[in-house]
Amino acid sequence: MIALVLSMIVARRVQALTVALLSVLAVAAAVGAPVYLRAVDRAVVATEVDRATADELTVAFTSSDERTVELAAALLRLPGFTTIHAARIPVLGTQPGVSWLVAQQEVCAHLAMTAGRCLMGPSEVIVGSRTAQRLELRPGATIDVTPATYDPQSNSYVPEPGRTPATLSVVGVYRPVDPREPYWGRSPHFRPGPADPLNEPFFTAPPTLPLIPHGFEIRVISAVAEPGAITVDRLGPLRTSLTEVAGQLRVGLEDGSFGSDLDTLFGRIDRGRELARQVVPIAAVPMVVLCWFVLFLAVAYGTHARRHELGLVALRGARAPVRWWLTAGESALVILAGAPVGYLLGHACVRVAAALRLDSTDGTGLSLGPFWYAAIAVAGALLAGTLAQRQALASPVVELLRRVPGPGAAWRSVAFDVAAVVVTAVAIVQLRTPGGQLAGVSLLVPALVAATLAVVLSRLLRPLAGRFGRYALRRGRLGTALGALQLARHPGSQRLFVLLSVVLAGLGFAAGATDVAGRAIVDRALVSTGAPRVISLSTVDSGRLLHAVRRIDPDGRFAMAVAVLPGGGAEPAPRLAVDTARLAAVAEWRPDFGSVGPADLAARLHPPAPEPLLVEAATLAVDLAVLSATVDVDAPAEGPPRAYAVLRPVAGGPPVVGVLGDLVPGRRTYRADVACASGCRLTGLEIRYPSTAWHHLELQVHDISTVDISDADRWRGDSGALLASGGGVGLRFSASNLGRYLTSWLLVADSPSPVPVAATFELPRSFKIGGLDGVTRTSTQVGQPELLPGLGNRGIVMDLEYADRAAVGGTALAEPQVWLGRQAPADVLDRLAAEGLVVVGDLRVEDRQAALDRDAPAVALWFHLVAAGFGVMLALGGIALVAVVDRAHRLADLRALRAQGLSRRTVGTAARWGQLSVVAAAVPCGVVAALAAWAAVGDALPLVEDAALAAPEWPAALAMAGPWAAAAVGFAVVATAAGAVLARAAGRSEKEGRR
């Protein structure tokens, strides 16, 4: 029997190859989807790990108990993670307030020395560059440190009783190589935000701490992810290990705290993978079903041509198994033979696709993972083949042996159409009901809508074609009429119509989805970037930044200074301080940001305020009277409060602090060297108290040299200073530390108070916002846009110039930026460098787009385009297949018509229009089906990961029209070519007949 089936295959090689090819394609499509998903999984994990913060790549256990930490060290073992030990003690003696002495494993490998060398032995310290500058420490200096302990009563650190200072040698000044690398993990060091002692600690070698007798020590065990620690294959074991470790540490060791944000990273990875799993099957399943459908067509046509042969087998009384073998065995063997080729081809195609789209072929290697998908594809192909031959298997022998076949049963019944409509409706309802998700049968909604519409409209095709044919006949247009009547009477026309319509619908849907996703990515890139180009700089003073940017762009046409202040802690959202005068010219503003335009918002954030008070002198003299000074009776005898004059260079830079001197009762002139000959802006007068013991002063400023103090409205106090009166006799104010502060201020009111801010959400009344110096100030919300450039739908923006004026402390920006508009000149980076600004990053919108284009939905959506292209190829093959199968009987028809006297031209027209009419009918159906599918499911498709910004509702018309036109032209060309071949064959047959 096998030999007979094999001889059938050899005898009908072309048919066998066609079926084999379709089997290969079906299996390749079925295998391609899971393999592509596997590659996408790896890409998603790699992308998310690449974007992860140090917090997300580190877990840490902190405790002050040595035994607890030792136990934790034994438990904190995660595969692929390196354990880092660190310890820190609070010390006093290096600066006002506490400092931290930190010993961390392998720290020298992660620090760059700007002076001196790194640690080599005990009793050595290295100091951070900002701290060194502030405390004027250099290599070779020594510091005396006394272990401290926290005193809740005084709310401050005090020396541990009975401890003697330890002398340590400063051997180097450091800066972190990369403050964001996972090594620093969850440590409090080098974080953007207000400077505090932990932000830039004193590092020492681990042997040093035991040499300094101390009672209080904080130990930290960190597990840091090594490169390659978090991969798709390791996710499961890692999650399990993390859960176990966390449980053991949290439950067993209560004298410590366990911190991990790995679950946040896992959550993003899971989300990306889930989105990909929603998007890919939408294209993959229809691709496989299309292959099955075309295979059904191919086998059905082939079986029709073999009817007599099958009748012969039945005539000889062959039993059912033999009849089945000889009917279906040929296609079954070929389908099975194509399966392994398809399996390999699917892997190979995905490998190429991954290399092109994901820049990595990880996960595309040959494996048994997609075996069951391949098996389903093969089973479906076999079923399609069997269904195509069911009539031959069930027909009576006499029907099979008829020379002129009967009209035949409809290839599908009304019940099938009704079932298709019902299934489609159920899938749409499931998706659109509240809580409906793109899962299960809902994933097939686009394909179901397209297929159902095509199937239902195909019922209209033949009657309408018949009507048109008769109309054309009455009009004497014979060629067109014959083509239309061919369409009306040939059952294969309906099948081809359905195939072309579904393919065109799928193509339109994929093109539309890609267009919408592309525009959504552009929107997101623009919103998240904030401006066409964003230059990141190394740490720079805010005033310096403002001054430099205004110098390179005096007209404010293309450059805007921006300070990024992160959220977290007390800050509910990330903040931006921007030079609002340039907001409208530089930032990307979208209509969906809200009703307030950039110019209007800028005006609200930068209301009129008094001009700064400028000092251009080397010395500042303040005629100040201390009218009264009251101190808590229990305060230690530490000396009087001291006054300072704080200024800032006009060109920006760290504060200039001039010491005016200890405040003594009575009136006197206090003088401070300020070195402001080139111009400084007076920030105000600072009073520093020797301790937090309660102090109260009544003061009157009679005069400040070179500064006009006659307008009291140009002055205000902070919470510790109350301006009682002004004008005429100068400034009278009260100053108190209220029993807990160390400073009071009399400030120049050259910026608005409360601070005007705009936020994308409603801020609480009297909301206090952190400034550039980390000091919180009362704010007032002047706008609530939907979105803000650079911040998206969650952020707060304020004016940078006013924030700089309001700052009393250091204004070194950890994340300074310069936003450049579209008119930025080509040499803008050179101009920034000439101003002394160090560029550390250059992000364009296109870069952000490229990054978003690597997100899971975008890479998954690419599969749709591939599937759509695949469908077009299948459709072209389908047109050719129908042309080849129909050729014999159409040729006979046309020859007969020629013999009856029909002109060659008319025969040619009829030959061309036979299939061209199907293409012409399928194009509008495909268009309508695509639009209907989009209307049904377009807004539920996860086209971007971040759903905060609404994606465009409808694709651009041209985005869909272009591919449709190209496909329609392709179909028309093939159909016309097939018709031309047929017409030529009819002419040739006629000549042979005459001879």
Add this chain to the structure above:
Amino acid sequence: MSGLAVACRRVVHIYRAEAGDVVALAGVDLTISPGEMLALVGPSGSGKSTLVALLAGLMRPSAGRVHVGTYDLGKLSDAEISRLRGTEIGVVLQGATRNLLPYASLHRNIWLAQRRAARTSGIALDDPDRILDLVGLPGLGRSRIGALPPGAQQRAALAVGIAAGPGLLLVDEPTSQLDLAGRDEVLHAIETVNAERGTTVVVVTHDAEVGARLGRAVTIRDGRVGAEGRGGQDFAVVAGDGTVQLPPDVLGDFPPGTLFTVDHADGAVTLVAGGSDGTLAGHVPD
């Protein structure tokens, strides 16, 4: 296997067509003895092929009975009829090439035709080479039908028809489009099969010579048995309903509606048109 008897009793068959029902057979009575050879002759559309299709079990009669051997074909299920065709009824379709798979050798075709019988107990099958010898195609087992001349093609079709050793062989137009030599070869093969195996053979043919050669020719006219030729002599046949068809040449002189008196005396039946005085001869009543 010896030949099967065939009996048709008042067999009627009606085709349903778009233009209306067509009565293909209008009451056929026919008896064929086991091992007999018979030619079915008649003009195109007379119902010969329909009768053969009914004998092959390819269709069911609209009325009447068809017996092949001990089987009443009208009462058998499709599966039973299929089994019969695979074991006891052999069919050779019109057009030799329509009886074989073109891409398979003669051996393979014969093997395929023997599949059903091979699975049926009690049937001894001849070797394919033996069958080919029987029809005069020795040593051509590996050939394909496309490589054979027309006469050999027809004999190859015969070989496939007798492959399962049937008791009844139905052959449709075996000598059409053959020259005299080819025709003789085919008829010789049929005679050999009948002689050696005792197979009952029914041949549908337009060729009167074939009928003469086979010894008995039944003429089907207008869906009924019109006449028979035996031993070179033509006979009118009384149908089951008592009707007799006049030969066509006689019918020309006496059109439908002509009245005859029937005289039956001394074993002879005499039909006198218009009665004994002939006054109504040729009279066509109003």
